[in-house]
Amino acid sequence: MTALMRIRKNKGLERKELAQMTGISFRTIQDYEQGHKKISSAGAASLYKLSLALGCSMEDLIEDSMTAVNTKAKSGLYNNLSLTEIEEIEKEIIFSEEYKVNAKWKFIDNACYIEFVYNGKIVLLPFNAVFSAEMTVWLKEAAILKIEEYIEDVEFEEKYGVGV
Numbered sequence: 418m419t420a421l422m423r424i425r426k427n428k429g430l431e432r433k434e435l436a437q438m439t440g441i442s443f444r445t446i447q448d449y450e451q452g453h454k455k456i457s458s459a460g461a462a463s464l465y466k467l468s469l470a471l472g473c474s475m476e477d478l479i480e481d482s483m484t485a486v487n488t489k490a491k492s493g494l495y496n497n498l499s500l501t502e503i504e505e506i507e508k509e510i511i512f513s514e515e516y517k518v519n520a521k522w523k524f525i526d527n528a529c530y531i532e533f534v535y536n537g538k539i540v541l542l543p544f545n546a547v548f549s550a551e552m553t554v555w556l557k558e559a560a561i562l563k564i565e566e567y568i569e570d571v572e573f574e575e576k577y578g579v580g581v
Contacts, residue, residue, distance in 0.1 A: 440466065535567070
């Protein structure tokens with residue numbers, strides 16, 4: 418059961434009711450709940466509407482998508498960080514000068530991601546590294562390169578209609 422379905426059912430709502438409340442089609446909600454579409458690829462506006470209607474955070478809605486990605490990205494490399502250190506790292510801003518994109522580190526279930534919004538969608542890119550004070554500058558540079566590579570791939574696909 419996806420997070421969206423679990424939260425919707427806990428609120429006692431039918432898909433049709435949620436569709437009416439949010440303006441998101443019944444079919445789209447059904448696709449998210451059945452895994453035909455990834456809710457993590459939904460636009461920020463859609464995630465926001467769903468979170469408002471369901472009384473939860475946008476992160477709560479994409480929880481299951483992240484769990485699926487976590488099986489690939491999980492590494493245990495973040496066990497050496499305390500909760501306080503993780504919270505401090507998550508406050509750092511990562512900025513791509515070339516694309517004028519602000520991003521941040523996001524730790525979920527012992528995996529690290531680079532989180533940013535691009536084309537109205539929340540993007541979470543898996544990022545495996547060992548975090549330490551000495552590595553912070555290099556990790557930010559690597560994250561910027563990963564963000565820019567992602568954006569270039571998306572733009573290439575949009576321009577030529579071909580995935581990279």
